[in-house]
Amino acid sequence: MRIGWVGVGVMGRHMAGHLMAAGHELSVFSRTASKCAPLVEAGARLASSPMDAAYGADAVFTMVGAPSDVEQVTLGGGGVLEALEPGSLLIDCTTSTPSLAQRVAAAAAGKGVLALDAPVSGGDVGAEAASLSIMCGGSDEAMGGSGYLLDLLGSRVLHMGPAGAGQHTKMCNQILAANNMLGVCESLRYASAAGLDADAVVRAVGAGAAGSWAMNNLGHKVVANDFAPGFMIEHMAKDLGIAVSEAERLGLELPGLANARRLYDALLAAGHGRDGTQALVLALDSPTNPAVSPCR
């Protein structure tokens, strides 16, 4: 297949690589062209715009930053929808808003293009190992056409419903992840304060009914003050902002989400945006910081 790929960040570069490794022909675009170098060296064509990446493509993937970026590279001038032909696929793996996913799908349908919102979970590790969970929203036809490609990127590819359902599912994922991470950080702050061997605590509680992926994979990093990113705070803060907006729109009050969002926003404002989400523990180290104590 001829595939266009837009956005070569910490995850996109691995995902695009898997498609090439499976024999697909890739045109790749990134705002920072140098990021495309490894893929170009492996045989990809360097595209000059999202639209250019989409010329003649059977499918285009987008994996960019914010919803505004998704809007620009799909619906905007020089965007992929200006080049995609009827019957082709437009698959957005960015975590974005459900409403934008619906708008993109409608615009795509107007051109006979099949759109799928397909945000992922699993971080850079999952992207590299092709073990992502991929949460898809779109028509059965869009899902049917994309499944073969998505299976190259993830170990769980799930059709969650119509356009927007993938993004809604990703919000469920992030609400869960944010609460889990707060639990990890609070638990291990307590452990240290109580004089326990916090690494031993990770092993002790991670294996039981309190266990989580976050504790078992990031707990030791929290203990070691290792904030190297698997998933960056700036991305989590973005995602939680979407989640809070959507929850409000749905009439929901989610206190754990609200806490996590305020703590992550405080860390973002304090310059920790490019640390991993496990740096949330730092927000618990400033009890006098009002951002850390949203209940006061």
Next chain:
Amino acid sequence: MRIGWVGVGVMGRHMAGHLMAAGHELSVFSRTASKCAPLVEAGARLASSPMDAAYGADAVFTMVGAPSDVEQVTLGGGGVLEALEPGSLLIDCTTSTPSLAQRVAAAAAGKGVLALDAPVSGGDVGAEAASLSIMCGGSDEAMGGSGYLLDLLGSRVLHMGPAGAGQHTKMCNQILAANNMLGVCESLRYASAAGLDADAVVRAVGAGAAGSWAMNNLGHKVVANDFAPGFMIEHMAKDLGIAVSEAERLGLELPGLANARRLYDALLAAGHGRDGTQALVLALDSPTNPAVSPCR
């Protein structure tokens, strides 16, 4: 070995049974004698008091309700320390306070008895399957003497430090578990409100980086409004009360713990004490209830 067992609740009955199944001779006491019937039918001796259960015992286990119960059956009149002989073991599997664990250990040491605080994680399922995580605090000698017995009850038996360290570790476990459960309930409330198939969401997010034991084991129960207890809210509320007190004593501010504690206390006050902890989702169904919105 001759073993005394005090407290035959939803977990204790399974745990005591494992010791008998391994060939140990059991004397069992419960405030509600009828609860001992299955063990007595299997050959256990029915004791008339904690002290009676401890006569001639090489080891006594206590698995009761609150710290006040632990204090009564160990340090109180008619308690097990009135009968235990030097060199014997006193193992408290109740989730209790670290400070009481230290007091019990000191009183035990005064009589030459080796004490261990050994709270567990894994719920009734783990108790029945002998797959509990057991978090132990006490001397190396107490740990060495108890390990053989504890291995019959759990798949992970961990020595976390001196007296009280087991209870502190259990607090780490409950802080983690409470945040995780809030994440599960918020995530699935969002899923339903967004019109997703919430069972599909459990499968989608449970397998990835947002996954947790709670989501994978209790998520479907939340979706089905199945509040049958694995672990009851009245016990979680007790544990979180201890955790909040200890955190305050340690100078920690843990906003997720605070949220979970208030929500569980509200559910307890509303009569949900004997529901499983997954009934936390009900607290999110009353956005106008001030107990549900601790931040307002």
